[in-house]
Amino acid sequence: MAARSTERLLNLLIALVSRERGYTRAELREAVPSYAESASDEAFERMFERDKAELRDLGYPIEEVSEDPLFPDDTHGHRYRIPRGSFTLPPLQFTAEESAVLALAANAWTDASLGELARRALRKLEPAIGGLPDDDAPPLLQPTLTAHEPSFEPLLSAVVRHREVRFDYLARSTDQLTTRRLRPWGIGSRYGNWYVVGWDLDRKDSRTFRLSRIMSDVTVTRKEFDPPEGFSMNEALSHMVSHAPARTVAVLARPGHALMLRRMASRQQPAAAAGEWDRLHIPFAETEILAEEIAAAGPGVVVPEDGDGTAPTMQAEVRAAVVRRLGSAAAAVAAFRGVPVDWTVKSRKGTRNKLSTADHLSRLLEIVRWVYAHQGAELEETARRFGITDQELIADLNTLFVCGKPGHMPDQLIDASWDDGHVYLSNADELSDPVRLTQPEASALLVGLQTLRTVPGGDSEAVASAIAKVAGAAGDAGVLANAVGARPITDTPAPALADVMATVRRAVEERRRIRIRYVVPSRDELTERVVDPVQVFSSNTHWYVRAWCLTSEGMRNFRLDRISSVEDAGPAGERPAAQEAAAASPPAPGTPDTVEVVLVTDRRSRWIADQYHATRTAVVRLPGGPRTGAAADHEAALIGFQTVEAVCALVTRYGGQLAVAGPDDVAAQVELWVNSALSAYRTSEQP
Template structure:
């Protein structure tokens, strides 16, 4: 869709919205389409495409005919759009409801639904002024979807397209090609699941996204109809948790303190070793421990990251899972280096903006400006996530748009000469369009996810804003039942409460912390700045006086925590940005070039890549800053063939050597 087509569609929309009687095709051709070349037949095809596009935006293009005449007669057929067609109903929210809504809109970590949440929030701001709100002190919960597969499945689910992928079956341990009609996505037991109809098995099935061994392919030429009353949260409530099992692992002496801390009693370890037929004793320099686990793939991912320092002895399926990950990582690391080229300026990959995006934005922009008069143009651009140049291009199209053959007063009137934007003529575009499915899902799923957050669950604001949005979203709101977020309640409520109170009171904390990557326990004084989560894993950002810099600490790795009696120094503030970054880059960090498969390309976002280069197979190459390069082999092994190091060469060689030594522990 070209820029000229964007302007034409906008003018067509304004014309059809501002006529009660309706406009005939010849009237529209003489006004809206007067500069469009072609004969009557080509104009007819173009007009039908434009009507179809407006209907895709949700506008009901009515066809009216004179009494006794057929719709096939252009001379007697008229078209119009009702003024309330596809308009978002007014939603009045109080300060507490806005607080909850802002938290819900910030939940989504990745762009796919994060963009939709921000778009929905702008629509609500465009239907009325946002109240001044105060978010809970330093609390930023976030949802972290399961990589690229999540984005692809959401897109397929909302477009009602089947998908194919390769799946590691838990029952057989073999990889199988699956073709599935995606009905819903939800998080349970710390994992994301797809629920849908398996065409090969002719029955509904659940699929855990971490068991996908290939990228998701969307069958865009096919459609399906999901069950009308499907609810993914109710579906996953019936999903049984995997039984608790015991693994036998040999651990290098003096290493892996975090793993040792989870070891079961010695008598249980001995019984597990005897029952598995494990050889006695363990190798020289190693000690045997037993661990309780539920899913072999989850434990295998962790054990693979420990490389030669850990050996999965039993059960056999666990050892096989670790071996498979290490082998995939080694093979990927040894593959030929692809040809790639970074963009001239460091940037993160973004989907190319289309004229469809531009028109959607304009339909938000006009009502937003109506209800937010006088905002600085840079502020408006920031709110819409675009550059000032893109916004000015939008405004230039808007001020040339209006009623066909109209007078100056019949055009949109927008002024920004002093860098503050005002609109004085809106031509009935004062209400934003209704929520899309993605927007409704992003906000309503976010609100439901906040139920487990102590700071929000109290009081009735969460319930009231949810009911208001459900009413405003209509049919699209009902489809939000196809998505369910993770539980947000912190596992250690006492530690969470201590950190939150310290943030609110501005108090320093004395911290005893286990750092698995450094395999050490340390004590330090910290200035707590904010709490945030990735799903149900909670962190707090703090200024650490030991390293004289900002650091992030996982709450479940805190061994002791208490106020030290000193206040946080004045002027100590969190790092910029919402949400908080899990990794804070420093100038002396090492820039590492990594290659990611299509399945693992989401790691570029997770680790805040400075620049990327797209690959033909859907993967990408990314430059990422790492403060501690010693753990890079662990990073490669953990992701089992989805990531490898390209440069610096010495780090790539070190990872290869480390992987070879790890595989040698499993027989090569």
């Protein structure tokens, strides 16, 4: 059925492109084989309307022209056509620097569907790029993007299509669940969190929503709207952060503990006597982000009621946020400890979405354009280019072979041959021109480009010009770039991080060895390492260096904002075979596993299974069990961690979103950690 749908769409496209005066609906029903087989007029009408929408979403502007000016609303008298040239890529030329950043942006997404959109955009731009880079040569610097939240893709679609949405939202301070109706103007990220900004139809005002607090599926309605002229997602997010009042909170920390919080502090007051705690003064912009960091530090820190000079309301606000997070974590830990997991009940990770008709048609059209430009390309090379098997490519060529202009006589069909292991296509001239980027394709590529602007100390001139050209390739005058936060930003990295990034990048490029002092949050420990760095990469807004650690004799990833100092240590050593093999594998944040833990996650934290490379996942249904609002069934994930402390910090950081089901000794340690952290807030005595 899927193949027949793709054939129908392709035959309709060829018909609309090949005849300048177009076709009426009645003529199309006769000209397109699948339409002629429709059981009724109503079935044909529904099919035709769906197909028109699919082709328009793929970037083909279908014109509807009334033949009778006296009855312009009579659609049965309309002629439909796609003017030749209306869908082709505008004249573009990318410089070598722009081509390089485009390749980085296209490969930034770790999500399969968004990554495919970005790579499809890159393939469409290839004629203007002058060839794609060699995938076998990993870049020395590579940003990566992950949209953990299930709401990201439907919201991105609604933003680019200007459609109203509806979802259930968990309020930041009250944990109250409400249904919100929104006209989404833009989507973007700041400090590791994704946000959508738009017009709240019930509050009659603009609002910003954090995607991690959206607790239901996002319903995209058919109601369209016009976004405000001049809207900029970057300006909206920068306003949210930069115009917040200068705020500071006081935090008490055990001597020698809370090393990450100490790095964030603007001022520290050491303990006056033995048994007392140090006082840290920490500046912050968003309460919940700071509360995550404090909660993750566990029993080693507490937010006192007395801020010692800080604003009482701010002190109380942060303290309440931490207590709420720890309380939710304690409740979840108690509820899920020891819960049985049936690993035969597979989670959504065990199912793979079938290729949609639109995606299949898009791939067929890409194959036509590629082969037309590379007649005689090897079958194996062509299949590899599109990420499919030889058999899948042959099936696609067979589909092309039975499609063509209305009449479908032998001289009207696409001619495809591959008998000698080389692919040739002809009689498809109408489909061989490079096509404009669709808005979803351009959006995925633009968000990837935006991540390159956040490289500390990076030069964004090539990125800025690439963004402008990509927006133009989608037929966009800047509205789309503004909506997905791909316009210039004013945020600047901390000088210390910029210095670390510059030194590390130079070491990667010049193959130098470096000595670093590194904070290990899971052990709350400052360590010294000597490493040979091979690549700098990012995961959303956090930047890492991938390096061969001489102490561990293995490849490790170090987060740059956790490096307290870095210095040159001479030329890098010769890479042994094990190091070469490890360097060739894809980078991913994390460290070697030593403790296997069964985590139970709710809808908000299911991304953890992907981020931490779960080896098994399963659905956990708990009728009558604890649920947060409209959260869906929980899932279990078997994940390896380097230390139990890392598990503890994860549970308190995302209070209430996840818990440990087993093994029991790990669950007991996590429960003790959470309750010990919470007990400091349940007593009138301060440390």
